[in-house]
Amino acid sequence: MLFVVFMSCKNSSKEEFVESEDYFDTIRKMTVHAMPEDLLADKTDSIRGLYKQFDNHEIWIDSENREDLISQIEKAKYEGLNPEDYNLSKIYQIELRKDSLQLEEQLAYDILLTQTFEKICNHFYRGKLNPKEVYDNWDLYEKKVALSSLIKPAIENKKIGATITSLLPTHPQYLSLKEALANINTLPNSKFDSINTNQKIKLNDNLEVIKEIKRRLVYWKDLKVNDTLYTSKYDAKTFEAVKKFQARHGLKNDGVIGIGTLKALNYNKETRKAQILANLERWRWFSRDLGDQYLIINLPDYWLNYVKNNDTIATRKIVCGRPKRMTPILSSRLSNFVFNPTWTVPPTIIKEDLSVEASANRNYFSRNRITIYNGKNEEVSPYSWNPDKAESYRYVQTPGYNNSLGLVKFNFPNHHLVYLHDTNHRDYFAYTYRALSSGCVRVENPVNLAKLILSDQDNGRWKSIDSIRKERAEREKKLMLQKNYKPKKLTPEELAEKMKLEAEEKDEIDKIIDKKDTYYIKVKQPIYIHQLYWTSWKDKNGLQFRDDIYNLDMMLYEKLKSS
Template sequence: MPKSAFADEKLRQILERSDENASFTIGDQAIFNISLLRSFYQDSQFRFLWHTKQGRPNAMALELVDTIASIDDEGLLPNDYHYKLLQELDTLSEIDRELVLSDAFLTLVSHLKAGKTDAQQIKSEWKSIPKARDPSPQLIQLVSTQSLSKVLADVRPADARYAVMKQALISLRKLTEVEWLPLTLSPVIKTIGASDPRIVDIATRLKLLNELPPEWNNTVYDEELFAAVKQFQQRHGLKEDGVLGKESLKALNITPTDRVRALTVNLERFRWLDEKLGNKYVLVNIAGFYLRVIENNELMLEMPVIVGREFRKTPVFSDKIRYLVMNPQWVVPTTLAVEDKLPAIKADPNYLKHFGFSVYEGSSRTATDPNDIDWNRVTKRNFNFRLVQDAGPLNALGQIKFMFPNEFDVYLHDTPARELFAQAQRDFSSGCIRVSAPLLLAENLLAGTEWNVDRIKLQLSSSETKTVHLKQVVPVHIEYWTAFADINGVMNFRADIYKRDAVLYAAMQQPLF
């Protein structure tokens, strides 16, 4: 009997004897996908996928080993895909090699398709529709195409930003052995022509980060270094003033190792995401404090936003903007009413009147005179009121809110506190997203309808509350990126305001074996 036929028969015997409920190991490593492997090889009549007729690893097998060897370029761990065993292919039997290679392929495909980790198990504030994780179709595709590179390319995120982030990870990993001693955070360097003993170290870092040409050679804060600092500030979400103050110096102190970790977790977030964003959609990056409107892969509109504070985080999820409300009232959520408004009411008897609030007791539709209520006897436990703020210049929602009803009661809206948009880090809200240019956003979303900008302005100038439904719903994606490639393919980094990166990185580093 030819060796290959004997091997096929032996493979059948091994798989058919494997217990559905028992672990299956090769060496000291578990074979995770034994059920999928049993089905696949039964359907393929136990033909080998990874071997030549002579029983040697074929070109695809060797390509898979090379791919896994460099998979840390995408923030994944080679040893999660049997790399220890794959380095010793010649010591394995033909059957063991076949099963180890197939199992490594299946696990790798699953992770590239949907991530190694589960988004909702890592953080409850990340609500996403689970992506299809089953790697079986790719194993069948591999049989038909005999092209490992094509199959893996098809399951990786197709967005060009993923490739930019991957390349940034490769580049930054090369810097992890460079000494990166902390720069002192004072005094401030702000004047062109200034001298400071830190200038040389600052310039060295900016050269390594490709912000400053390698041929730059000076000992003072000249115009070229000033421009490089501004570019660095822009990429890190800092005030772009060229002043090397505390925040800019802290950003320069972040080591390449820390940046590698940030890229590792953000590449994983990319793998979590559904790539069907829509032809036109609104994207909010919580950590980046910005909103973008994208249409046919073109940036149509961008603006600063204000997001939730650390203890009232803006959640991550996707939905569809369905309608706008102009001159909205604000029905204060109960949590905010008892935690924020009740202390303010007790401190200032005129608070409700000054800010235009009506008070309703229980489910009553008739307003109660707030002066008839002994607020000092009202507590969080017995609070039984609805607070409704009238439309107007002091309304917390401003002049427009953009509605996509959801379980979090989060939406986009205007704000009277416009001075906060001048801050670089803008986590001031109670969870909703305040937009800096609501009129521009409304004009964009209502384009092609009778609601042109003049009609919108006319409506806003009145005191009438008006609900306007979009002609076609627009997807909105609220995301959290601390490292990302912008629309021009330039890498950006942001502070981890919700302290999520460390938790995800720890989960990413947990070995499967």
Template structure:
């Protein structure tokens, strides 16, 4: 070989080496093949897998470079997995208690064992990310009538791979967590209530024939101060630490047996956070809430952190209509960012309002009401059988499946067959003057009501499933305006006729969700009654090992 040929071969080799060195992070290449890793992926059925976790894709982004082959990298992963307790998840589900031992064992074995461990650690990370983003529990397994598709992965796997290289796993978790202030406020509350649970318990407030009221002087008032202090109120106890040693010394003036104005204000704050009548009087419901074990509030927060993960990006889309079923509230975030709030009446425990994600499509003005089969069978037919005048007294028409009106006297009400009942439009119609409609499989809608007094009740799980909205006419006018409609609601209401449908030029997202702990506008987490008894089954599912 002459000198010129040698120089030519050297140049080709140098160019090839430079090319290989410039393969970017995240690119795949035949030159980067890792045979032990490929064998381990194949053995575990992860090659070309369309399964839940993108393990193969993760290694492709790393040019098949192993990720967990130093003690510091595994320590960083274990430390990060242990922080998932702050999200209400169990670190043991991700082998946080076993990974370091498995790593140390793998280091004394061959390349195949090391690759298998690396995949195990990667799967733990990716499973944690999936649970943070979409929830550990599939909502269809525990929620009746769940009709919302689970979202696809939204976080960047490439950014996760970079975070792994930087040993900054918290950055990776932040990519996956719901990006909402509500989720962070629930996490903070979980930490707070876990701390409260470690303090022991204040004396319980005993049952009484008479409620505790402002102005009372009683030993139970001292106990009330101790319970409220446990739940985070300050300045209610004397400087005598023996009053409640678990809580630090707090100085306040006056006789602690006196139910004074300061204590009344603290009781009202507690009642507001627990969906109780905000009157400053400690009756039976307030007493039960005060005596709740801190551990039960921890469980309640864990359950609702999971629900927040199910909700995911819906929290960030604007404008939107949000029906907080257990909170008996509707919130409408308008395109301007202004928020409109209203009280609502939701389905009773026997006729639950379902979880729905949809978009408001149209309004019905001066609606008639075709009575749903369940209500007709359970509520109306027994009354009609007793007195057929019930139909005329309530402006109800009897119709067949084609919509033709029938004579009630010709119907066998013991076996009515395929007849339906329709209540004509008017002031006594249960739907009122306006219905807000959106596509869903349960025939649920938002509507007006003549029974306005129900909005003054504290517990408003009273309907047959649909949602009655206080101030619905103002709400409907905002929907028309914000969607670009040329119509004014007042003109539509006065135009006469019934069942007029008015389409919104631009649909507005709507979501109905069931949340028994959720932050209010001030950022305080409110605890609600579990009116549909759903928390226990979700908590049990969360506690199952994966």
């Protein structure tokens, strides 16, 4: 996995300035002016570093390069950025009188263009804002770009536009968000009145509020205007349109209009556009290269994808942290799997859950198979436990199917002490709203996912029994195609014994789980994990929105507007 490393020009003291002289460019037939030290003296080290690439001469002498830069500034709006943040009006005005500028004005303009180039490149590559200054629990790989190595070939080869656009994210999600922005900009400006009703609306209901719901569905293009009369009847075509709308918003698409559907219907164009702009910024924060193999989790969508060589080979539902115990957004690398894990109760749960419930009933410990240890690692009886000093003990739950971590845990280094794991609340995966955990991500059918991830290492030792049987069947099929193949005839007793053995056959990981002893398997391949957060995109079914479960969208949008 490749990460671009920023080679900073910044030192504890500025590098010594090397004076240059004007020279005559015989190809362009013009004088290229040296930059006086006093013009660069108060500029950042990075700007001084860019001029150093040109031996401290002006950079933007070619009109083609200036036009290219201006064009990229104009196109910034398609990335959800404001062109005026990149001095567009000022550059327009100066460019109109470029030929009449005095030398000092010309050199100052050159510096403005260089500063603008640096700013738009950094914003395209790593975002306008620093995620760690916006959110407390974001722990992504740092993104910086070595502009000093890019600017000279870009200027010399007249590739300013291509160089700038090469810094934009190329993820399908980012490209779909750009489509979403273009799509929502085509909609008329909207000022919706809030739709309110105290009852669930079902097919064939007759209510006055149905008229406004139909108008809203037509606006969002889930219902064709020719498919409905604006009557108060909840008819079949409107029912199908509601199901489509619900699916686009990650809601249960049963056609029943309840609180969740009404909430989504009450969002207007401006709010949805703000959501798209916030998500575009986030994708500029995320790693450009997610890896050849990785797990990517979209928390608001409650889904995990396992991607290998650009193909999604497995998907899983997930449960993430509830709003008061948010799952952190991070990128890391899988280190190991723990089968039959014990669970050590974390401090937050000790304080908010365990101490309260156990104080009311000491059977809490036996019921939950939790052993108490004191500071000397000595086992403590529940009846000797001091609830006033609850946080001074260590609490460990024994392994098993009903352990809070279930049968497997996915470990990866991070500063938040979180991991992926199985769960003893497997019924939660049937819910539409799944922000229900204490911070870690719970994964549906995680044992099979772990087997799939491990299947290529240790000479296939960890393959699932299904994979083993499939490979065996393929070998037998090839044998049967050979000319001299003669199948062995089995007696009824031998056939019965064979079928019994096959039915009882287990793979290595299932054997480990059956022993109920904790077992670690190191992940030897580079497999990355990305716990990310995006609430909007566009696909073949239209604009997609998800509930902003942690209320992060508008906070980011407001900061983008004010920065």
